[in-house]
Amino acid sequence: MIRLGRFDYTLVLIILAIFIIGIGALYSATYQNSTQLFDGATGRQIVWMGLGFAAFFLIANVPYHRLLSGAWLFYFICLIFLGLVLVMGHTRGGATRWIQIGSFSLQPSEFTKIGLILLLSSYLSNNRVELRRIRPIMGVFLLMLIPFALILIEPDLGTAVVLIPIAFAMLYAAGANARYLLYIFIAGVATSPIFWSLLKDYQKQRLMVFINPNIDPLGAGYTIIQSKIAIGSGGLLGKGWLSGTQNQLNFLPERHTDFIFSVIGEEWGFLGGAILLFLYLLLIWRILRIATGTQDLYGQLLCVGVATMISFQIIVNIAMTIGLMPVVGMPLPLISYGGSSLLNTMIGMGILMSVSARR
Amino acid sequence: MRIKRLLLSITILFFLVAGGLFFTQVLKSAYYKELSETNRIRLLPIPSPRGRILDRNGIPIVDNRLSYDVCLIDEGLKNREETLKKLAEILKRSPEELLEAATRRSSAPFMLKVICRDIGKEAVLKVEESRLHMPGIIIQTRPLRHYVYGDITSQVSGYVGEIDKLSLSRLKPYGYRIQERIGRAGLEKGYDNYLRGDWGGMQLEVDHMGRQKQVLGERLPQSGRDLKLTLDxxxxxxxxxxxxxxxxxxxxxxxxxxxxxxxxxxxxxxxxxxxxxxxxxxxxxxxxxxxxxxxxxxxxxxxxxxxxxxxxxxxxxxxxxxxxxxxxxxxxxxxxxxxxxxxxxxxxxxxxxxxxxxxxxxxxxxxxxxxxxxxxxxxxxxxxxxxxxxxxxxxxxxxxxxxxxxxxxxxxxxxxxxxxxxxxxxxxxxxxxxxxxxxxxxxxxxxxxxxxxxxxxxxxxxxxxxxxxxxxxxxxxxxxxxxxxxxxxxxxxxxxxxxxxxxxxxxxxxxxxxxxxxxxxxxxxxxxxxxxxxxxxxxxxxxxxxxxxxxxxxxxxxxxxxxxxxxxxxxx
Structure with missing residues (x-):
């Protein structure tokens, strides 16, 4: 067991605060409509959080160096599950992302993020890897691209895209030649038109709509327009909990998952949104303080990976609700409804706690 | 060192997002507030009954009678085709005609869909008798102009008709609305301003499908004023x-x-x-x-x-x-x-x-x-x-x-x-x-x-x-x-x-x-x-x-x- 004195209470408190805000928003988002989908969503989310904390404490107690040896194994298990999803996955809303295990449905793509962070930490902290040269860097991108492609064809653009900044940030933190990273980035942007043709029609449409939501105000552009109206009409102080008209009158689609920030923005206003952003920023600072507090490259890379994963999701998610980014399926960490995302985030936090406790 | 740079870039991005929020929620808040209001609030006008026209002894020459309209509530209707067939039999109309009226897009989803207007009193009784077998069918009443003496007084009373585009554009400042009935000749025309009364209205809160959620406010219609004539x-x-x-x-x-x-x-x-x-x-x-x-x-x-x-x-x-x-x-x-x-x-x-x-x-x-x-x-x-x-x-x-x-x-x-x-x-x-x-x-x-x-x-x-x-x-x-x-x-x-x-x-x-x-x-x-x-x-x-x-x-x-x-x- 970790000694209580080495336990990072601040981190736990921040997590709890964000989670409680999320539960409030989720309750409000599902308050009016007691359809089957929503029935007991808040309760289930709390149960998932219980499981999340259990995983958190369990992993925090495992010396993180032991995770090193299992990194490759975990990575391959993730790949196998991603393959299984494509073969026998459970389809919701046109996307095949889930595997049904008993009464739970798991989303392997969520855990792949942690899998990649573990593997890259393990790979990059290996002394023999020469990061001044291009080949190992290309190797890292190859490791990233395999799950990336598998997730992309599910399709789950949002989750796939998260893998890219994780790879970049970890390579950068591990000391890779920054110029190579820049070249690769430019090459990636230059070849992105190829990916365009791989996208599904609805994804293309979402990207088109991002440029001008009014081309299809009742179709693909509807979500973004209604979300902007919700957040904008919240004003400085918001309309009050359970009083957001856009939310309560069902104008917001996906408001319990990817668009839950619209509910927060409408009911708590700019003040509520800013406080949430501040809490998230505090969380990121806390995580990276753990990284700077340890001399161990492996521990540092784990922190950088998790911090990048979380902050990228936060930034993209909130930016898309106010129309600053195209709509991609990306949950808001610790807040959006969904067990896999929550569990994955808590596992990441557990790993960080393990690093923190063993500085 | 590199970790600190990462932290700095993440912090900058957070502030950019916060700036975006500030722009949307503080600077453009009024704009979005208005949009959200128009999203959720609908005004449903309630027509006022027109004033009556009475002769010198108080006998009504022009009055209002109730029109019985057969309406459809979609939610309540289990078997639409069958119900409409039954209804057609009672009303002696063709089922196709009723079906067409039933599938016609209504002007507002929170309003009842009228499928047959102004059915006679006998038909009303028959429909009411078989209401149990026709769930989702209800009868709504509406005031309708009634010229008691028909052609005898037609040159004095005149008649009413739906307002035309030209009159509407001219009379809009006086509160006339689209589809309103307006006097077209005789007293109906000359005294329209007194006869028409004040329309009432309901302010409804609706959801994303336009379905009524609650009534926010209601103003009852003021019926028009009666004209008492010198006519015997x-x-x-x-x-x-x-x-x-x-x-x-x-x-x-x-x-x-x-x-x-x-x-x-x-x-x-x-x-x-x-x-x-x-x-x-x-x-x-x-x-x-x-x-x-x-x-x-x-x-x-x-x-x-x-x-x-x-x-x-x-x-x-x-x-x-x-x-x-x-x-x-x-x-x-x-x-x-x-x-x-x-x-x-x-x-x-x-x-x-x-x-x-x-x-x-x-x-x-x-x-x-x-x-x-x-x-x-x-x-x-x-x-x-x-x-x-x-x-x-x-x-x-x-x-x-x-x-x-x-x-x-x-x-x-x-x-x-x-x-x-x-x-x-x-x-x-x-x-x-x-x-x-x-x-x-x-x-x-x-x-x-x-x-x-x-x-x-x-x-x-x-x-x-x-x-x-x-x-x-x-x-x-x-x-x-x-x-x-x-x-x-x-x-x-x-x-x-x-x-x-x-x-x-x-x-x-x-x-x-x-x-x-x-x-x-x-x-x-x-x-x-x-x-x-x-x-x-x-x-x-x-x-x-x-x-x-x-x-x-x-x-x-x-x-x-x-x-x-x-x-x-x-x-x-």
């Missing part, structure tokens, strides 16, 4: 029946204050046709009818008056001292002017005629002489005093002005000088002169009342406010001369061989003047204008029959029926 529906019926379907008009008025007791016109129309929903066939029939039933011949059309105009001629000559009551002219059957022969209607002539005889016999030669003595300028001047050539100002819309010719008018409009022969035609009410029946009535009423003029009116009160107060004015004609003409008019009906003897009613003293106006066709217009009792008149009337034959027979006989009717109703 019983006398109106008599007037209508007296016309007996012949084109023309009858107006009965109290000469003392201008109250119109009856105003009938033929051809008439049934205003209910415009009320019945989806009755385009009936409406088209009325609109395309060659006899123009929508034209109110009592006030909206001008005709040559013929001999009834001799009343004005006689008075202008007497009052301008061109003749006296004793002046006599010899009628030999014709009159020669500049080599042209002007005929009297009686070939053998009337012999020596004073003004009383001239009126009684309607002698043309007498009036040719009078006309020539008086001259066009004085006749025009007195014609104006009697109100010819301009509307009487009766409170019904679309009144015609008629045409009162003069030397000046002819110069301006025809670019010609006035010829003396035209004065002779003018003197017997022919030529350019055009008058409306109500103008003739107004002239006769003025004479009957000894020179006191009152503007004719139909609306006595709006709710409790009296609006039809008589405004007395004196015409600038000496009462002495009027009495002479009155005596002549009494002789017309009561004298031996008077031209209006067919209007005579036993027990009543009646004065009048007939007219048989030549038209551009073979047929003549028949006129009779008169009053009773001859010495202290309580009733004045005008009968006009379009291409209706001779004033002395057809029009006078019609007038007789009305005088009798007025007597039976206690007016005389």
């Amino acid at each position: 529906i019983e006398l109106q019926k008599i007037a209508h029946e007296a016309l007996d379907g012949r084109p023309g008009a009858v107006i009965v008025m109290d000469p003392r204050d201008g109250q119109i007791l009856a105003l009938a016109g033929e051809p008439a129309f049934d205003p209910n046709v415009f009320v019945v929903p989806d009755n385009t066939k009936g409406v088209r029939e009325i609109l395309k009818d060659k006899s123009s039933p929508l034209l109110n011949r009592a006030i909206g059309c001008a005709y040559p008056p013929g001999s009834v105009f001799k009343i004005a001629i006689a008075l202008s000559a007497l009052d301008s001292k061109k003749i006296s009551a004793e002046t006599s002219f010899e009628c030999s059957g014709s009159y020669l002017l500049g080599g042209r022969r002007f005929h009297c209607w009686r070939e053998g002539g009337h012999g020596a005629q004073r003004v009383v005889d001239g009126i009684k016999n309607s002698c043309n030669v007498f009036f040719y002489n009078v006309g020539k003595e008086t001259g066009v300028d004085i006749i025009s001047e007195y014609g104006q005093r009697f109100g010819f050539g301009k509307p009487t100002g009766v409170d019904l819309p679309d009144e015609a002005a008629g045409l009162l010719p003069s030397r000046f008018w002819k110069r301006i409009v025809k670019h010609q000088a006035w010829y003396q022969g035209e004065t002779l035609n003018f003197a017997i009410g022919q030529g350019f002169l055009l008058v409306t029946p109500i103008q003739v009535l107004s002239m006769v009423a003025t004479v009957a009342n000894g020179g006191e003029v009152s503007r004719p009116f139909v609306v006595d009160r709006i709710d409790d406010i009296t609006v039809g107060s008589p405004n007395h004015k004196r015409i600038e004609i000496s009462k002495r001369h009027i009495d002479v003409v009155k005596e002549g008019m009494r002789q017309v009906v009561e004298g031996d061989g008077g031209t209006g003897k067919y209007a005579r009613v036993k027990g009543l003293s009646i004065a009048g003047k007939t007219g048989t106006a030549q038209t551009h066709t073979q047929k003549t217009h028949a006129w009779f204008a008169g009053f009773s009792p001859a010495d202290k008149p309580k009733i004045a009337l005008v009968v006009f029959l379009e291409y209706g034959g001779k004033g002395g027979s057809h029009a006078a006989k019609t007038a007789k029926i009305i005088f009798e009717g007025a007597h039976n109703l206690g007016y005389l």
